[in-house]
Amino acid sequence: MDSAKALFDEMPHRDVVAHSVLISGCALSGDPESAVRVFRSIGSSDVDGLAMVGVLQACAAAAAAGGSVGLGRMVHSHVVRRGFEADLFVGNSVVDMYSKCRDVDSAVRAFGLMPGTNVVSWNSMLSGLVRSEMYSEALELFGSMSEVGVEGDEVTVVNLLQASKKLGMGVWCKCIHSFAIRRSFETNAFVLNSLLDAYAKCDLLGLASRLFERLDRRDVISWSTMIAGFAHCGKPDEAVAFFLDMRLANETPNSVTVLGLLEACTVSAELKLSKGVHGLAIRNGFADELAVGTALVDVYAKCGDLASSTRVFGAMPERNVMSWNAMIGGLGMNGRTREAVDVLREMEVRNVKPNGGHDAVGAVGVQPRRLVEEGLSCFRRMKEDPLLQPGLEHYCCVVDIGQGRGARERGGGDRGDAGRAGGGEGGVERAAERLQKPRGRGAGAGGGFAGSGAGADELGGVPAGVEHVREGRTEGGDGEREAVDEGEQAEAGEWLQRGACTREGSQVLFLGRISPSL
Secondary structure, three states: OHHHHHHHHHOOOOOHHHHHHHHHHHHHOOOHHHHHHHHHHOOHHHOOHHHHHHHHHHHHHHHHOOOOOHHHHHHHHHHHHOOOOOOHHHHHHHHHHHHHOOOHHHHHHHHHOOOOOOHHHHHHHHHHHHHOOOHHHHHHHHHHHHHOOOOOOHHHHHHHHHHHHHHOOHHHHHHHHHHHHHOOOOOOHHHHHHHHHHHHHOOOHHHHHHHHHOOOOOOHHHHHHHHHHHHHOOOHHHHHHHHHHHHHOOOOOOHHHHHHHHHHHHHHOOHHHHHHHHHHHHHOOOOOOHHHHHHHHHHHHHOOOHHHHHHHHHHOOOOOHHHHHHHHHHHHHOOOHHHHHHHHHHHHHOOOOOOOOOOHHHHOOOOOHHHHHHHHHHHHHHHHOOOOOOOHHHHHHHHHHHHHHHHHHHOOOOHHHHHHHHHOHHHHHHHHHHOOOOOOOOOOOOOOEEOOOHHHHHOOOEEOOHHHHHHHOOOOOOOOOOOOOHHHHHHHHHHHHOOOEOOOOOOOEOHHHHOOOO
16 A cells, blocks of 8 residues: 555546545555545545545444544535435445444434445444344344345345344254355355354354364364354363364464363363463464453463463553453452452553453452442442443442441441441442343353373363263264254244334334334
8 A cells, every 4th residue: 555655646636536546445455544534635526436435434444443433424424415325335335334333323324314225235234233232133124124125145144143143042043044055155154154153152062063064174263163162152171172173184273263272271270271272372373462362361360370360461462451351350259359459550540441341349349348448439430431331240249249248247347437438238239229130142140181182282181081072072962953943933933024114115124123213
């Protein structure tokens, strides 16, 4: 792109085509700031549809990197003023931009006002709903998509599998799989890996294993998906067994493979295996990656090796809020409350914005009275921040603080001090009253080593029993039903039958539930 920009600067006369090409190039090469800068240098009367599409892509990329949706709204206003709303490609770009900015209401409005749509329009809307964690609405939108006669493609299938996986709806995964077979999408590697992931995450490991065994070609994504799936379902031995087979197949692991193995280590709490995976990450150059470093901090803490956890955290070249959460939570779960509070304070000094996931509130639940105020202070700051409202797990932590304090009081502690700390019985009762059933995705308040081969050597040995898993994991499966029972079929069919138009003659169905303002 540097050469393209230099050539553009040397052009004596730059027409709208040259500007449009440069804008699109900057957007596609991951330089949204330059794309927007070039767009602003063009007179509003000289902009064409290609330039609009390019700058909308740039706005979406900028918002995904933490920018504001305001810039995208400004470009959308240009689209309206210049009369490009009827252009299908521009309209799709507007919907895609709002979807990637997680502004579902605006995406729905733009989608509903399009004079015509195609499968790209619907896929942009589906991906926006999935990205905004509106999984049920995404499945309903697919029902309306079918009713208006729009045939889904591979991207549709992947979006639907993402939604089904997040809802834990194995029956929908099976229905989407059958849809993919009918449309001959099963040979697409992207679809196949998404199917493996969805089946594994829905605890349909037998189906995932059988699909994996039928693959003509297994790449690192397929292997890593199976490793992560077994780890996610609490079967670390099977996850390690898949890794050993992966190495025997001469497949090189990537950072996703390492993350799956680290999740298996978290489940098994095998410190020796965790160190082996850490060594694998170092040898393959993944140890400095943000996600891997954060996972290492977490797994060492859960294995009780706080020294290694702290050392990895201190050596991380960069940290995000998840890294800080892992360190705070690790210290808290190991009873190192003062250190957890100190790390929280350092996090605030460095202006790292909490995301509601840190465990500093719960970390002081059973600690001395003088630390109760620290936890409740964290809780109060969350309540005062409109962008950081406490959730179910945080109210559970406050109740835990009150219970810990109550136990100390019954043992002869100073009831007055505890009351002044803000954790009196009334406060705990009020917190308990706020507890409610979780919505959406839900919330929840070994042995010796054996084995040989390249994979086993890389991990410094493997847990006992892994060889048995490797020999017999496909015999008998998990006991999943081969066919969907009648009740599940009826449930899946109901999704496809419900819905009402939001406006007469519109192609948009179910959107009134997604955006009541329509």
